[in-house]
Protein backbone atom coordinates (compact mmCIF):
# COMPACT_ATOMS: atom_id res chain seq x y z
CA UNK A 512 0.00 0.00 0.00
CA UNK A 513 1.28 3.48 -0.85
CA UNK A 514 1.93 5.46 2.28
CA UNK A 515 0.25 8.86 2.51
CA UNK A 516 2.39 11.79 3.59
CA UNK A 517 1.40 14.90 5.53
CA UNK A 518 3.80 17.82 5.87
CA UNK A 519 2.58 19.96 8.76
CA UNK A 520 3.21 23.55 9.79
CA UNK A 521 3.75 25.00 6.33
CA UNK A 522 3.60 28.78 6.14
CA UNK A 523 5.04 29.95 2.82
CA UNK A 524 4.05 29.46 -0.84
CA UNK A 525 7.53 28.02 -1.63
CA UNK A 526 7.35 25.27 0.98
CA UNK A 527 3.72 24.49 0.14
CA UNK A 528 4.72 24.04 -3.51
CA UNK A 529 7.74 21.93 -2.53
CA UNK A 530 5.55 19.60 -0.46
CA UNK A 531 3.05 19.15 -3.30
CA UNK A 532 5.79 18.61 -5.90
CA UNK A 533 7.48 16.07 -3.61
CA UNK A 534 4.22 14.10 -3.53
CA UNK A 535 2.72 14.99 -0.16
CA UNK A 536 -0.91 13.88 0.02
CA UNK A 537 -1.72 16.36 2.83
CA UNK A 538 -0.38 19.75 3.88
CA UNK A 539 -0.97 21.07 7.39
CA UNK A 540 -1.74 24.68 8.32
CA UNK A 541 -1.42 25.51 12.03
CA UNK A 542 -3.80 28.19 13.30
CA UNK A 543 -2.69 28.42 16.92
CA UNK A 544 -1.06 31.66 18.05
CA UNK A 545 1.52 30.24 20.51
CA UNK A 546 3.06 28.14 17.71
CA UNK A 547 6.05 29.31 15.67
CA UNK A 548 4.11 27.82 12.72
CA UNK A 549 0.94 29.85 13.30
CA UNK A 550 -0.64 31.29 10.17
CA UNK A 551 -3.42 33.87 10.14
CA UNK A 552 -6.76 32.87 8.63
CA UNK A 553 -6.09 35.03 5.59
CA UNK A 554 -2.63 33.55 4.95
CA UNK A 555 -3.96 30.05 5.54
CA UNK A 556 -6.73 30.65 2.99
CA UNK A 557 -4.15 31.81 0.40
CA UNK A 558 -1.90 28.80 1.06
CA UNK A 559 -4.89 26.50 0.93
CA UNK A 560 -5.77 27.86 -2.51
CA UNK A 561 -2.36 26.76 -3.89
CA UNK A 562 -2.99 23.08 -3.14
CA UNK A 563 -6.61 22.78 -4.24
CA UNK A 564 -6.99 19.65 -6.37
CA UNK A 565 -3.35 18.60 -5.73
CA UNK A 566 -3.20 17.72 -2.03
CA UNK A 567 -5.61 17.80 0.90
CA UNK A 568 -5.44 20.84 3.15
CA UNK A 569 -5.45 20.06 6.87
CA UNK A 570 -6.37 22.87 9.27
CA UNK A 571 -4.92 22.33 12.74
CA UNK A 572 -6.67 23.89 15.73
CA UNK A 573 -6.08 23.49 19.46
CA UNK A 574 -9.06 23.66 21.84
CA UNK A 575 -10.76 26.28 19.67
CA UNK A 576 -14.29 27.30 20.66
CA UNK A 577 -17.26 26.81 18.34
CA UNK A 578 -17.19 30.36 16.99
CA UNK A 579 -13.45 30.31 16.21
CA UNK A 580 -13.76 26.89 14.60
CA UNK A 581 -16.69 27.95 12.42
CA UNK A 582 -14.93 31.13 11.30
CA UNK A 583 -11.68 29.31 10.48
CA UNK A 584 -13.51 26.68 8.42
CA UNK A 585 -15.51 29.34 6.63
CA UNK A 586 -12.39 31.29 5.62
CA UNK A 587 -10.00 28.41 4.87
CA UNK A 588 -12.36 25.69 3.58
CA UNK A 589 -10.00 22.83 4.50
CA UNK A 590 -10.49 19.19 3.54
CA UNK A 591 -9.57 18.01 7.02
CA UNK A 592 -9.83 19.49 10.53
CA UNK A 593 -7.10 18.19 12.86
CA UNK A 594 -7.86 18.74 16.55
CA UNK A 595 -4.65 18.78 18.57
CA UNK A 596 -5.78 19.75 22.08
CA UNK A 597 -7.98 18.09 24.69
CA UNK A 598 -11.11 17.99 22.50
CA UNK A 599 -13.55 15.33 23.72
CA UNK A 600 -14.92 12.46 21.61
CA UNK A 601 -18.36 14.07 21.85
CA UNK A 602 -17.14 17.43 20.51
CA UNK A 603 -15.32 15.65 17.67
CA UNK A 604 -18.56 13.81 16.88
CA UNK A 605 -20.59 17.02 16.83
CA UNK A 606 -18.14 18.64 14.41
CA UNK A 607 -18.10 15.53 12.24
CA UNK A 608 -21.86 15.54 11.98
CA UNK A 609 -22.14 19.25 11.24
CA UNK A 610 -19.17 19.81 8.93
CA UNK A 611 -18.59 18.43 5.49
CA UNK A 612 -14.95 17.51 6.11
CA UNK A 613 -12.81 14.84 7.74
CA UNK A 614 -12.18 15.13 11.47
CA UNK A 615 -8.83 13.92 12.78
CA UNK A 616 -7.97 13.73 16.48
CA UNK A 617 -4.36 13.79 17.68
CA UNK A 618 -3.56 11.72 20.76
CA UNK A 619 -0.25 11.64 22.57
CA UNK A 620 0.86 8.09 23.29
CA UNK A 621 2.68 7.64 26.59
CA UNK A 622 1.90 3.97 27.24
CA UNK A 623 -0.53 1.15 26.47
CA UNK A 624 -3.18 2.85 28.62
CA UNK A 625 -3.21 6.01 26.52
CA UNK A 626 -3.50 3.90 23.38
CA UNK A 627 -6.47 2.04 24.87
CA UNK A 628 -8.19 5.28 25.89
CA UNK A 629 -7.86 6.57 22.32
CA UNK A 630 -10.53 4.00 21.41
CA UNK A 631 -13.10 6.39 22.92
CA UNK A 632 -12.80 8.37 19.70
CA UNK A 633 -13.75 5.47 17.42
CA UNK A 634 -17.04 6.39 15.73
CA UNK A 635 -16.50 10.10 16.38
CA UNK A 636 -13.53 10.81 14.11
CA UNK A 637 -12.31 9.86 10.64
CA UNK A 638 -8.71 9.33 11.71
CA UNK A 639 -6.63 9.10 14.90
CA UNK A 640 -3.19 10.68 14.69
CA UNK A 641 -0.78 9.16 17.18
CA UNK A 642 1.86 11.63 18.33
CA UNK A 643 4.33 11.94 21.21
CA UNK A 644 2.69 13.16 24.43
CA UNK A 645 2.92 16.90 25.07
CA UNK A 646 5.87 17.80 27.32
CA UNK A 647 4.70 18.35 30.89
CA UNK A 648 6.32 21.78 31.34
CA UNK A 649 4.28 24.99 31.53
CA UNK A 650 3.71 26.60 28.14
CA UNK A 651 4.82 23.58 26.12
CA UNK A 652 3.11 23.12 22.76
CA UNK A 653 0.78 20.11 22.49
CA UNK A 654 2.45 19.05 19.24
CA UNK A 655 5.17 19.90 16.78
CA UNK A 656 7.89 19.17 19.35
CA UNK A 657 10.03 16.84 17.25
CA UNK A 658 9.86 14.06 19.82
CA UNK A 659 9.27 10.45 18.88
CA UNK A 660 7.38 8.01 21.11
CA UNK A 661 7.84 4.29 21.61
CA UNK A 662 6.65 2.85 18.28
CA UNK A 663 6.46 -0.66 19.73
CA UNK A 664 3.23 0.48 21.44
CA UNK A 665 1.59 0.25 18.00
CA UNK A 666 3.01 -3.12 17.01
CA UNK A 667 0.14 -5.59 16.45
CA UNK A 668 -2.42 -3.00 17.60
CA UNK A 669 -5.94 -3.70 16.37
CA UNK A 670 -6.77 -0.34 14.77
CA UNK A 671 -10.52 0.24 14.56
CA UNK A 672 -10.32 3.50 12.67
CA UNK A 673 -7.94 5.01 10.09
CA UNK A 674 -4.81 6.33 11.73
CA UNK A 675 -1.55 8.19 11.20
CA UNK A 676 1.87 8.31 12.82
CA UNK A 677 3.50 11.58 13.95
CA UNK A 678 6.14 12.71 16.40
CA UNK A 679 9.80 13.30 15.68
CA UNK A 680 9.72 11.86 12.17
CA UNK A 681 12.63 12.84 9.91
CA UNK A 682 14.06 11.76 6.54
CA UNK A 683 16.39 9.46 8.51
CA UNK A 684 13.86 7.58 10.60
CA UNK A 685 10.62 7.62 8.61
CA UNK A 686 11.27 4.39 6.70
CA UNK A 687 12.01 2.50 9.90
CA UNK A 688 8.91 4.00 11.52
CA UNK A 689 6.72 2.80 8.65
CA UNK A 690 8.24 -0.69 8.70
CA UNK A 691 7.86 -1.04 12.48
CA UNK A 692 4.32 0.30 12.79
CA UNK A 693 2.73 -0.26 9.38
CA UNK A 694 1.59 3.37 9.41
CA UNK A 695 -0.67 4.18 6.43
CA UNK A 696 0.02 7.92 6.79
CA UNK A 697 3.06 9.69 8.24
CA UNK A 698 3.12 13.27 9.46
CA UNK A 699 6.20 15.43 10.05
CA UNK A 700 6.87 19.02 10.99
CA UNK A 701 9.86 20.12 13.07
CA UNK A 702 12.16 17.42 11.67
CA UNK A 703 11.92 19.23 8.33
CA UNK A 704 12.97 22.64 9.63
CA UNK A 705 16.21 24.65 9.73
CA UNK A 706 14.84 26.71 12.65
CA UNK A 707 11.51 26.65 14.54
CA UNK A 708 8.80 27.35 11.99
CA UNK A 709 11.21 27.54 9.01
CA UNK A 710 10.69 24.58 6.67
CA UNK A 711 13.57 23.36 4.48
CA UNK A 712 12.54 22.34 0.96
CA UNK A 713 15.38 19.79 0.66
CA UNK A 714 14.33 18.10 3.90
CA UNK A 715 10.73 18.02 2.64
CA UNK A 716 11.85 16.28 -0.58
CA UNK A 717 14.11 13.81 1.26
CA UNK A 718 11.32 12.97 3.71
CA UNK A 719 8.82 12.22 0.94
CA UNK A 720 11.36 10.09 -0.96
CA UNK A 721 12.30 8.13 2.16
CA UNK A 722 8.66 7.52 3.09
CA UNK A 723 7.80 6.27 -0.39
CA UNK A 724 10.86 3.99 -0.49
CA UNK A 725 10.01 2.29 2.82
Ligand SMILES: O=C(O)c1ccccc1NCC(=O)[C@H](O)[C@H](O)COP(=O)(O)O
Nearest residue numbers: 519546654655656657678679699700701
Ligand atom coordinates in the same frame (compact mmCIF):
# COMPACT_ATOMS: atom_id res chain seq x y z
O1 LIG B 1 3.40 22.49 14.92
C1 LIG B 1 3.01 23.11 15.91
O2 LIG B 1 3.57 24.15 16.29
C2 LIG B 1 1.86 22.59 16.69
C3 LIG B 1 1.34 23.36 17.71
C4 LIG B 1 0.28 22.90 18.44
C5 LIG B 1 -0.27 21.66 18.19
C6 LIG B 1 0.23 20.87 17.17
C7 LIG B 1 1.30 21.33 16.42
N1 LIG B 1 1.84 20.57 15.43
C8 LIG B 1 1.38 19.28 15.10
C9 LIG B 1 2.25 18.68 14.08
O3 LIG B 1 2.99 19.34 13.40
C10 LIG B 1 2.23 17.26 13.84
O4 LIG B 1 0.91 16.90 13.61
C11 LIG B 1 2.87 16.46 14.95
O5 LIG B 1 2.76 17.01 16.21
C12 LIG B 1 4.30 16.11 14.62
O6 LIG B 1 5.16 17.16 14.88
P1 LIG B 1 6.74 16.91 14.88
O7 LIG B 1 7.08 16.02 16.02
O8 LIG B 1 7.32 18.26 15.01
O9 LIG B 1 7.09 16.29 13.56
